Amino acid sequence: MAVTYYQQHSFTRPKTMTVGELLARLDGYDRELPVIFRSPQHGCYGSNVGYSLDTVSRETLERREEHHPETTLFDEEEGVDVPQEAYTDVFEPWDGVVIA
Numbered sequence: 001m002a003v004t005y006y007q008q009h010s011f012t013r014p015k016t017m018t019v020g021e022l023l024a025r026l027d028g029y030d031r032e033l034p035v036i037f038r039s040p041q042h043g044c045y046g047s048n049v050g051y052s053l054d055t056v057s058r059e060t061l062e063r064r065e066e067h068h069p070e071t072t073l074f075d076e077e078e079g080v081d082v083p084q085e086a087y088t089d090v091f092e093p094w095d096g097v098v099i100a
Contacts, residue, residue: 002040002051002100016052025056026097033058034096055100063093 003014017025039051070086 002038002054004040004049004051014052017054022053022056022099029058029097034094036096036098038098038100040100053099055098057098057100059094059096059098061091061094064091065089066091 002016037051066089068087068089071084072081073084074080075082
């Protein structure tokens, strides 16, 4: 898994892929596939933080739906119950390359 990478500190600079290694790992994938970068442990630590690159993999996500029933939430600021309508989250299918 990729880790936080501080370019100028040798004691916190883990191994990362070279440009050549990255290109070699991407070779053979359809050039039209989308590409995303995944930060370590799906986290985000700020815009100036770099991460090492360890893996290149293809991921396919199926379409799915999450149904949420009608409920009531308590608004702590107002001190009242607030009705929440039922809703459905739709996650569309995705197929692409993930670099992490």
